[in-house]
Amino acid sequence: MSDDILISAAGLSVGYRLGKGLFQHLVLKAVDNVSLNIKRGSFFGLVGESGSGKTTLGRALLNAVPITGGNATYDDGDVTYDLTALSKDELGDYRRRAQLIFQDPYAALSPRMTVRDIIAEPLEVMKITSSRETTDERVREIAARCRLNLEHLRRFPHAFSGGQRQRISIARALVSRPQFIVADEAVAALDVSIQADVLNLLKQLQGEMDLTFMFISHDLSVVAHTCDHVAVMYLGRLVETAPTRQLFAAPKHPYTKALFSAIPSLNPDDRGLAQRLEGEIPSPTNQPSGCKFHTRCPHVIDRCRSEEPQLETADGAHEVSCHRWQELLAAG
């Protein structure tokens, strides 16, 4: 079963129309022609800088933003959905099967609701449980898994620390017994010690409840430690995707390499060794021609400016989208 594909996207695009009237044609492509497969039971990492489209891609797979091009399917063995054409009933059911964990546990929880009501809300809204007793039973069960006790359920969110609040958010996301979870920067706002605690909890829940995660993060060290497979995004495109170990041992795209070398090393003797990337990510409304990364790439040639590279297989499940990856590999 482990090789089953839960989520599959082919040529997926999400565009936003900007402006009105005369400028109606101006389209911001937040996600552009992305193809990926997420295996059931895996922890799929999605990394990239702000503006790379990683959040939009995550939302598109949850059907929370309209998909404007390409295909996406969800298949959990029980049901199969075409995410670009969900009927109202199917969408309702999909909401139960696919959930989101937010970044900021302070903003994600209503201050006026008790923790019990926060966790119970999805069950009530989606009419999953029919009586107060069964609702309470489900709430208590998921709360216990997220290490929240009965005393906690009676309180309001303000009484909790950041780590506890994030555990409440996780309980709310999991109470409908979903298959697929998009965790969007779920640990970014937490201190390192609490971050470690929440990551361990997510891993444990994944095993216990047979969950599939899309883990969106800008923190590569966190991704390296939690994910089985990583995809790197730049300006709405996937530039490289590979099993975690393979990617971190031998990144092939110049952007991935630069991203890795910019991670501040814990070794003080590494100062000055990092390869520095000049400039910033271009605006998505004014995208470069050819390879999107050519404006910042240290290995740019004329071909990169005119022709857009496609994702190609480098080594097994390792795919890269760069005209020169073989050349650069040979050059060391």
Added chain:
Amino acid sequence: MDRLIDVENLTLQFRTDEGLITAVDNVSFSLDRGEVMGLVGESGSGKSVTAKALMHLNASNAIYSPESRITLHTDSGGIDVLSLSRAGDLKVVRGGAISMIFQEPMASFAPSISIGKQMIEQLQLHAEMSKAQAREIAIEMLDRVGISDPSSRVDQYAFELSGGMRQRAMIAMALSTKPRLLIADEPTTALDVTIQAQVIDLMKELVDEFNMGIVFITHDLGVVAQTADKVSVMYLGRLIEEGPVREVIRDPRHPYTKGLLAALPRLDDLDAPLTPVPGDIPSPLERPTGCVFNTRCGDVTGPVCSATVPLEEWIDPAHRVSCHLYADRGAS
């Protein structure tokens, strides 16, 4: 090396509706010119409050203990910062001898006044100069921090700049009055890694060029390893360990410092488990007696930990730790 600032026995409490809250508890440290000190700790450890005390910038409900002393050394002698109360006297320190940059540059610039106008205002406040001279300096500083086309950027507003550019402009503004000490409160936390690397490089260059001291507040030990000369670790208002960056990161002595490092996902060992420090940071209203860390410490040596505040023990002339584990060491 020239001494820049001496902090002695700094103790700071806030008067609140719930009672007196101890935010900083008997903290002492010094900084030389040209030296970068990393100040690390979890949220609520008192690192920002300590840094603000250097400028006597804490809210009006702050109470400094009579033993607290902060001496800023200038060319014309030492200034007893905490004895200053008149706005005119404080101006010499705030924005003059000491500048501060913050995590969120968007929130630090006035949104409806151009960047240049804000820089000019600050320069004219601190030195006798004409508007034209001030503008000249503003443009020069923007150029110095790597903002392209500074003579037109100077008339732009904060929202017109990208996150990285805004943080550069913030640094330019902070340094335009040539401060002796720069306090940087999580200056790269909101930035992407590639931009963070650029800003760190820039700050290191500026330390050399201006011979400034920097107090670099961060929760990211990787950033500390790449920037700081020495590290001070704070927990619940106490400075629990301080030493040269190499020593503290490679051979941490305090159980809390060890815990912080064990919780960090490391890229050089992807199999290492992430070990959180057990429990949550206690509420400042319920400060543990004895060693503040004893409620979460795995190395409690006996009843002494919850009974007596550990004294500072010197591991070597530059490395000190407050922990009962090292109690016999100080005597020898």
